[in-house]
Amino acid sequence: MIPVGEVIGTWIAVGLTLMMFSFIYKDNPAFKFGEHLYLGISVGYYVNIQYWSTIYPLVFQQMQQNHNYWVLIPTLLGIFILLRIIPSLSWLSRMSFALYIGGFAGYSLPLIVHSLLLPQLSQTLQPYGGGVGPVINQIIILLAVFSTLIYFFFSLEHRKTVGVISRVGIVFIMVSFGASFGYTVMARISLLIGRFQFIIDSFRGQ
Numbered sequence: 001m002i003p004v005g006e007v008i009g010t011w012i013a014v015g016l017t018l019m020m021f022s023f024i025y026k027d028n029p030a031f032k033f034g035e036h037l038y039l040g041i042s043v044g045y046y047v048n049i050q051y052w053s054t055i056y057p058l059v060f061q062q063m064q065q066n067h068n069y070w071v072l073i074p075t076l077l078g079i080f081i082l083l084r085i086i087p088s089l090s091w092l093s094r095m096s097f098a099l100y101i102g103g104f105a106g107y108s109l110p111l112i113v114h115s116l117l118l119p120q121l122s123q124t125l126q127p128y129g130g131g132v133g134p135v136i137n138q139i140i141i142l143l144a145v146f147s148t149l150i151y152f153f154f155s156l157e158h159r160k161t162v163g164v165i166s167r168v169g170i171v172f173i174m175v176s177f178g179a180s181f182g183y184t185v186m187a188r189i190s191l192l193i194g195r196f197q198f199i200i201d202s203f204r205g206q
Helices: 004-024 029-065 069-085 092-124 132-151 160-205
Strands: none
Touching: 004 029, 004 160, 029 069, 069 092, 092 132, 132 160
8 A cells, every 4th residue: 555645745746747837828826836836945955955065064064173264254255145135235245256256267267178178179170081971071060160250250340251151150050059959858858758757657556
């Protein structure tokens, strides 16, 4: 016999799923209730996770066990970000955002160059050879990269030859956006199929 708690939990999950799907018909109170419940539970869950996995070990334990009070400086900077909701103290958040954005930019720039820019450059400049197919493929990649970069090069007016090349770049950009959108749709459809399968299995099992 299936435990009562599991049955109730399954029916709650099915009900919340149907509340979310009810938005397909129109905006309604059931959808708003499910949406607010989902957001509230998600925020509460992640706040609890972040507290016990980040704030407690890196702030409170450091001060209690290691007597490391330097952690109060980044803690205060984090609190300054929250003060943005108070108009009279919102100016304090600018210091935190400036340090965070500057530090993150300086830290991530070399990583982006090594992980994205250099591999893209090496893939673009592959040696030509290995048959007609790979050569054509490499020429298309080179043309796509060059024309796309020309499209985003705004120091030159996009007229005549530069305009033609930039329009070719637009075509490749649209193809890239279309492929990304297709992958996104496939991923969402996969999630939708999973929820439908969950509902069907729930009704069959009960």
